Amino acid sequence: MIQFKNFSASFGGRKILQELTFSLPANSITSIIGASGSGKTTLLRALCRMNDRIENFRVGGSILVDGMDVCRPDTDVYALRRKVGLIFQKPCVFPKSIIDNVVFGIREKITKKDYPDLAEKVLREVFLWEEVKDRLEEKATTLSQGQQQRLTLARTLAVEPEVLLMDEPTSSLDPKSTAAIEKLVQSLKNRHTILWVTHQHDQAQSIADRVLVIEKGQVLPLSAPIVRLVKPFTKAG
Amino acid sequence: MNAITAEKMVLALIGGVTFLIVALLFSILGVMLAKGLPAMHSGFLFDASRDFGRSGGIFYQLTGTLMLMAVAVLWSLPVALGSVLFQTEYLGAGKFKNLLTQLTYILNATPTILFGLVGYIFFGVYLDAGVSWVTGSLILAVMILPTLQVSIREAVEALPEKYRETGMALGLSRPTQIWRIILPQSFYGMVTGVLLGLARAAGETAAIMFTATTFSGIQFPQLFSDPVPTLQTHILVLAQEAANPESIAQAWGAGLVLLGLVFLLTLAAWAFRTRMVMESEL
Ligand SMILES: Nc1ncnc2c1ncn2[C@@H]1O[C@H](COP(=O)(O)OP(=O)(O)OP(=O)(O)O)[C@@H](O)[C@H]1O
Ligand SMILES: [Mg+2]
Numbered sequence: 001m002i003q004f005k006n007f008s009a010s011f012g013g014r015k016i017l018q019e020l021t022f023s024l025p026a027n028s029i030t031s032i033i034g035a036s037g038s039g040k041t042t043l044l045r046a047l048c049r050m051n052d053r054i055e056n057f058r059v060g061g062s063i064l065v066d067g068m069d070v071c072r073p074d075t076d077v078y079a080l081r082r083k084v085g086l087i088f089q090k091p092c093v094f095p096k097s098i099i100d101n102v103v104f105g106i107r108e109k110i111t112k113k114d115y116p117d118l119a120e121k122v123l124r125e126v127f128l129w130e131e132v133k134d135r136l137e138e139k140a141t142t143l144s145q146g147q148q149q150r151l152t153l154a155r156t157l158a159v160e161p162e163v164l165l166m167d168e169p170t171s172s173l174d175p176k177s178t179a180a181i182e183k184l185v186q187s188l189k190n191r192h193t194i195l196w197v198t199h200q201h202d203q204a205q206s207i208a209d210r211v212l213v214i215e216k217g218q219v220l221p222l223s224a225p226i227v228r229l230v231k232p233f234t235k236a237g
Numbered sequence: 238m239n240a241i242t243a244e245k246m247v248l249a250l251i252g253g254v255t256f257l258i259v260a261l262l263f264s265i266l267g268v269m270l271a272k273g274l275p276a277m278h279s280g281f282l283f284d285a286s287r288d289f290g291r292s293g294g295i296f297y298q299l300t301g302t303l304m305l306m307a308v309a310v311l312w313s314l315p316v317a318l319g320s321v322l323f324q325t326e327y328l329g330a331g332k333f334k335n336l337l338t339q340l341t342y343i344l345n346a347t348p349t350i351l352f353g354l355v356g357y358i359f360f361g362v363y364l365d366a367g368v369s370w371v372t373g374s375l376i377l378a379v380m381i382l383p384t385l386q387v388s389i390r391e392a393v394e395a396l397p398e399k400y401r402e403t404g405m406a407l408g409l410s411r412p413t414q415i416w417r418i419i420l421p422q423s424f425y426g427m428v429t430g431v432l433l434g435l436a437r438a439a440g441e442t443a444a445i446m447f448t449a450t451t452f453s454g455i456q457f458p459q460l461f462s463d464p465v466p467t468l469q470t471h472i473l474v475l476a477q478e479a480a481n482p483e484s485i486a487q488a489w490g491a492g493l494v495l496l497g498l499v500f501l502l503t504l505a506a507w508a509f510r511t512r513m514v515m516e517s518e519l
Contacts, residue, residue: 048406050402050405050406055331078409078410080408081407081408085406085407088399088402092400092403094400094418104407108413152403156407159407
């Protein structure tokens with residue numbers, strides 16, 4: 001369960017998100033749609049404190065994950081990021097072997113002999129196992145974009161996050177890989193709380209249990225502003 | 238005059254300047270080879286010098302130089318690496334970080350004799366450490382610190398931000414992040430930095446002359462407080478005996494060896510840099 005309470009975010013005085021109050025139920029898929037630049041990525045990154053290195057980023061209000069406010073300065077950000085996994089828009093694999101990539105996030109926590117079992121488990125979860133089981137030692141950079149995106153998902157799942165934040169995970173993929181990821185997310189929702197950001201309206205409606213719209217710094221349920229959303233740039237400003 | 242003639246003239250000018258530089262380089266190399274090669278007898282590199290350097294080899298001068306350089310890098314590397322990681326990983330982008338960056342560029346452009354002087358006053362006079370290889374290596378370390386710092390920082394900053402972000406998003410702690418992502422991904426850049434630092438250390442002479450080296454009578458330092466013979470001092474002292482053709486020949490020989498050393502280090506640095514570019518294109 002994730003709750004935003006009067007949450008605001010700004011870059012150097014420029015307000016991107018304003019006084020958001022809404023919550024995401026556990027074990028379901030919530031989709032957030034919004035035009036480019038509306039603050040979708042900012043919302044996700046704030047949720048796992050990825051903007052800590054950006055000097056002029058400021059937040060107000062609170063975001064509660066399991067009742068804990070992640071915005072507090074004394075939050076254990078490393079534990080938070082393991083609990084709230086972020087999948088980027090563009091898959092980024094390390095120039096290492098496929099198996100090294102899969103275990104990258106938890107190498108310190110398990111022993112080397114557990115790598116193969118863990119890798120098989122998470123690679124099966126993302127439907128990649130059959131495609132890569134004979135080439136686990138090959139460089140991950142030799143995989144296709146769609147395979148790489150599923151690999152990054154497997155790498156995040158290996159850390160066992162409760163929440164998955166997906167930032168337009170299919171925007172650089174072809175329809176077949178997109179379908180594979182959409183199907184995969186359905187299979188993950190009974191154990192994870194998923195927040196899926198996209199600007200494709202129909203994708204949001206087909207995969208999500210609930211669709212939210214982000215516009216002018218506000219988050220609203222889909223029903224009312226649908227017309228405005230479909231053509232966000234028709235009115236200037 | 239139309240654009241094409243203008244372009245041709247500029248090209249000719251650039252070509253001319255390039256030719257001049259290359260010609261200068263080759264003439265220096267040519268002179269060094271012509272004058273230095275006759276001194277190269279079979280034992281030149283591995284024999285001790287005899288008769289105040291007029292005959293024999295340069296073994297202890299060579300080992301002394303290598304030792305000073307290596308120890309200087311040993312002092313300098315942890316400081317350079319530490320300050321780079323502090324700057325890039327622990328300081329957020331901001332005015333303070335920019336200030337530090339500018340400062341290291343200024344330090345890098347400072348004439349090294351000034352470092353030598355300050356080092357000499359601090360170690361040699363204030364701490365009264367006297368002439369010893371430890372003092373010399375410390376001063377050399379201070380001199381090459383900016384070179385090391387700048388090239389290591391450039392290697393670390395060349396690392397694509399997405400790797401850092403990916404590590405962060407997986408919940409890696411900062412030390413793990415440094416150990417598993419920053420250091421391995423910028424390894425070749427760091428080696429390049431170290432090699433350039435070494436090459437620079439080999440070129441720095443003036444300051445260690447007063448603090449670390451003696452001309453003769455010493456072989457390999459036994460104590461921390463012992464001075465050490467170096468190629469640079471050897472060349473300087475021999476070259477001053479202009480009346481003695483044997484000394485001059487030996488000086489040219491030692492000069493050629495020193496040049497070869499710097500050349501090798503630069504070549505290796507270049508090879509590693511090429512390697513680094515290939516790595517980052519993966
Ligand atoms: N590091 C930053 N510094 C300053 N402004 C930023 C920074 N990152 C994002 N912004 C601004 O915040 C606003 C929201 O950006 P964000 O990336 O969240 O949009 P988005 O909804 O994810 O867009 P897209 O669909 O194009 O990915 C934009 O106006 C952007 O310029
Ligand atoms: Mg975005």
